[in-house]
Amino acid sequence: MKILLGKIPYIYPIPIALLGANVAGKPNYATVGDFGLMGINPALVCVSLHRDHYTTQGILENGTFSLNFPTTAMLQVTDYCGTFSGRSVDKSTLFDSFYGELQTAPLIRECPVSLECRTLQNTLIQHRQIFIAEVGCAYVDDAYLVEIDGKKQIADLTHLDPILYALDNRYYSIGQPIGVGYKETKR
Amino acid sequence: MKILLGKIPYIYPIPIALLGANVAGKPNYATVGDFGLMGINPALVCVSLHRDHYTTQGILENGTFSLNFPTTAMLQVTDYCGTFSGRSVDKSTLFDSFYGELQTAPLIRECPVSLECRTLQNTLIQHRQIFIAEVGCAYVDDAYLVEIDGKKQIADLTHLDPILYALDNRYYSIGQPIGVGYKETKR
Secondary structure, three states, X not given: OEEEEEOOOOOOOXXXXXXXXXXOOEEEEEEEOOEEEEXXXXXXXXXXXXOOOHHHHHHHHHOEEEEEEOEHHHHHHHHHHHHOOOOOOOOOOOOOEEEOOOOOOEEEOOOOEEEEEEEEEEEEEOOEEEEEEXXXXXXXXXXXXXXXXXXXXXXXXHHHOXXXXXXXXXXXXXXXXXXXXXXXXXX | OEEEEXXXXXXXXXXXXXXXXXXXXXXXXXXXXXEEEEEOOOOEEEEEEEOOOHHHHHHHHHXXXXXXXXXXXXXHHHHHHHHOOOOOOOOOOOOOEEEOOOXXXXXXXXXOEEEEEEEEEEEEEOOEXXXXXXXXXXXXXXXXXXXXXXXXXXXXXXXXXXXXXXXXXXXXXXXXXXXXXXXXXXX
């Protein structure tokens, strides 16, 4: 039997990223789950933040941000970045930050994969500032590249070891590979 | 060392949903990974589809769609819905469909959780039609509700058993709970 729970956006699992932006000239990082892939070619993503969020200022100012994917070994610092605002704590020295081609989107060296993004559109719906952005460049740590059929590719998710989340307020790890896209139908 | 991979939107993991829409008066389902949570209150999501996708017509026509989260036991039919277009195969009888309050967004009874959504805005970026929508209602199968502290809540992700995906074209299962939101900092 189906139970109606009302207006609950129970998407799951929610991937967790550290969103990087320069605010007042310094790197700031906020833990986010409110983002998604919007297309591969063109390479599009979208992110939603509270209008009054400290990081939002930086994105509006620079038109750039980054999405950095922590490993489960980084759970504590990831939770910290989601608990405390950049207004009250300085998060600029928590990670080894670097900059890429866009110059104003701080990236996290400790993360296996980081995406440098440039905003294309932003929309305000009530207090949510929603940015649609294109990915300028993906940065991958060479420790997470594997050679498959003579080509360097990003390792599977069991190596990338991401942090997942759900609206039950729990963090989760990734499980095992269970199939191949566009191949399961024929099996 | 960081390797630059260019314009690759390597968000991970990618949650997998069956997007439901009425097209030409019949339920149609497309497997999607291009969506994300955009806020809890207001309950917002966004979805991106190819402009020429069969399902896109239905969403534009009705202003409604659903997001249904399959279990790993539904991997084969989920892969099928992502492989074949509603233009060439009839997907209306693959699932036990039902309708909720919005009346035109078909929901899948076999999925533990379904979200009924109403579009608020749509934007075209190149060939990508991006819909921002509000969740009208979440439907949960009572087999996936648990009682915690006297309150009915949605079971943890190991019970919901979702299908995940990555741009390495592999499907994955969920792992284990590894922590609690806003609590890990203090441990």
